[in-house]
Structures are given as structure tokens and as C-alpha cells.
């Protein structure tokens with residue numbers, strides 16, 4: 106499929122074929138994730154028409170957003186944008202970008218309704234028509250976003266690798282990208298091309314997880330962090346047959362573009378103490394799937410995690426112990442083994458020179 110055909114397919118699919126989430130042929134764009142309690146009342150305040158045309162594949166709710174400027178790439182009917190609009194507050198802003206006119210029309214028609222619903226004196230949400238591959242052509246102030254979010258869109262872009270890069274480029278976020286996408290456990294078969302629903306619902310464009318990590322790293326996001334993932338259920342029998350044994354996972358990644366992130370997690374004897382206070386994570390701050398940081402506890406961290414907490418909007422929520430003066434080797438807590446350590450019971454050939 107050419108990139109023009111792919112764009113037209115996606116626009117047709119989300120603009121005309123689908124009318125509500127109930128029309129979806131797979132569970133790719135549904136969200137059976139457990140909904141955190143603090144999110145429920147926020148969702149309840151969003152207009153039904155917006156919610157009914159939600160096609161995301163998971164919850165995309167970064168923490169500590171008060172006052173932040175958020176860019177939602179592939180914002181669809183605006184469900185996530187209106188959810189995050191409540192978290193950034195009246196003086197923060199959420200900007201959604203999407204290429205499908207019908208989805209944009211729904212999102213835009215409820216800006217004023219949500220302003221009133223949230224009790225804000227100014228509307229803090231707006232939507233721009235455009236391609237996420239061409240963010241620089243949109244009227245967006247360079248480097249003006251604190252966070253970029255994206256829900257089930259990367260898989261639809263024919264230029265997924267460039268997309269990662271653009272997310273931090275001039276119009277993108279300075280530090281933090283929080284995205285949900287579909288990944289595959291192997292690259293067998295490449296990116297499938299058809300049928301339309303397969304591509305439209307992200308399955309055809311699902312990336313092999315390690316290719317995705319390579320793209321993110323090449324785009325300047327050292328040490329991508331997996332926040333959550335779940336296996337995907339293919340419900341439609343025809344699609345199931347077309348996919349054979351292929352497996353898919355819906356995954357949320359947190360990507361940081363911070364100077365100094367190292368390829369592996371290194372131990373400098375550092376630790377952090379979470380002071381508490383982040384909305385919805387008052388007692389335990391979830392940085393990613395390996396870092397649930399309880400409030401008040403001295404929590405040893407690698408140099409990368411230290412930077413992710415100290416060089417970002419999360420810093421006010423933490424006390425920091427230590428520095429980078431002394432290196433103690435690889436950090437054991439991030440799942441990285443020292444490749445030079447002999448494995449017990451293995452026969453080791455020793456080369457001397």
C-alpha cells in the first residue's frame with residue numbers, strides 16, 4: 106500500500122466506516138485496562154459523542170500534569186484530550202492534531218461545552234487538522250509542549266520511525282512522550298498490508314517491539330520505559346483467520362529525551378524519596394513497570410531513573426540522595442545482568458593475553 110493509499114484508508118476507516126467504538130472488529134482499540142479511581146469522574150464529564158468515537162488502545166494518562174502543555178498526536182474525537190484538559194487545569198493547555206475531518210469535527214464541536222462542564226473561564230483545549238508527520242507545518246510554537254501523548258496512532262503512520270523523532274522536534278515535547286501502541290513479539294512477516302480493517306485497527310502496522318525500541322532510541326529517547334502492556338484479543342473470526350498465529354500486545358511506553366541517559370542502567374549509589382502529592386499516585390508513584398516508588402521510602406535508583414525524575418517536571422515530588430561522582434557498575438534493579446559475570450554451572454573459556 107502506498108503512503109497515499111494508507112492515509113486514505115485510515116481516513117476512510119476512522120471518518121466513515123466506523124461510527125462508534127462498537128463498530129470495531131478487534132479489541133485493539135478497546136481498553137479493558139483497570140481504570141484508576143481518580144480517572145472515572147474525569148471520564149464521566151466528557152461528552153457522550155466524544156466518548157462514543159474513542160478508538161484508543163489503552164489509558165494514556167501521564168502523572169503530574171498540573172499547568173502543563175500537552176500535545177496529543179492523532180487525537181481523534183478528543184476523548185484523551187478532554188480527559189487531560191482536566192488534569193492540566195485551566196491554565197494548562199491541550200492541543201490535539203488529527204488528519205481525519207470527521208473525527209476533528211466531533212472534537213471541535215464540543216470545546217465550549219467542555220469549558221463550561223469543567224468550570225473554566227477559558228477553553229484550554231484546541232484541535233488542529235494536520236499530519237503528525239508534518240507537525241512543523243502547523244501553527245505550533247517551537248518547544249512549547251511539556252508532554253506529548255499518542256494513543257494507538259504510531260502504528261498507523263507509514264513513517265513510525267520519523268514520528269518518534271518529530272515528537273521531540275521543534276513542535277514536539279521537550280522531555281516526555283507517553284504513548285500507547287501495538288507491538289508484536291517477533292518481526293516475522295513484516296508489517297502486514299491488508300485487509301483494511303487489519304491496517305485501520307493498527308494490527309497491520311504493529312511493530313516488532315525491539316524495532317520500536319530501536320526507533321525510539323535512534324530518535325533520541327535513551328532508555329525507553331515500558332509502563333504497561335497486555336496481550337490483544339482478536340475477536341472477529343475472519344480477522345483471526347487472516348492473522349493465523351500472530352500475537353499482538355498493546356503497550357504504553359514512556360520516552361524521555363534527556364541529555365545524559367546511558368544505554369544501560371548504571372549504578373552510582375543514588376536513591377530517591379517520593380514526597381507524595383502526584384494526583385492519583387499519592388501513595389505510590391509509578392514511573393514504569395519496574396518502578397513503583399512508595400511515598401516516604403528510600404528507593405535506590407540507577408543514573409537514568411535519577412535523571413528521569415530530577416530533570417523533568419517530576420523533580421518537585423522527590424528528594425534526591427547522592428550524585429554521579431562514583432560509579433559502582435551496572436544497576437541490578439533494572440533487569441540488566443552483567444554480561445561479564447560467569448553464569449553458574451556454565452563452562453567458561455578464559456582468554457589470556
Ligand SMILES: C[S@@+](CC[C@H](N)C(=O)[O-])C[C@H]1O[C@@H](n2cnc3c(N)ncnc32)[C@H](O)[C@@H]1O
Nearest residue numbers: 159160161179180181203204205236237256257
Ligand atoms: C486508532 S485512532 C485513535 C484516536 C484517538 N487517539 C483515540 O484514542 O480515540 C487513530 C487516529 O489517528 C489519526 N491518524 C492516523 N494517522 C495519522 C496521521 N498520519 N496524521 C494525523 N492523524 C493521523 C486517525 O485519523 C485517527 O483519528
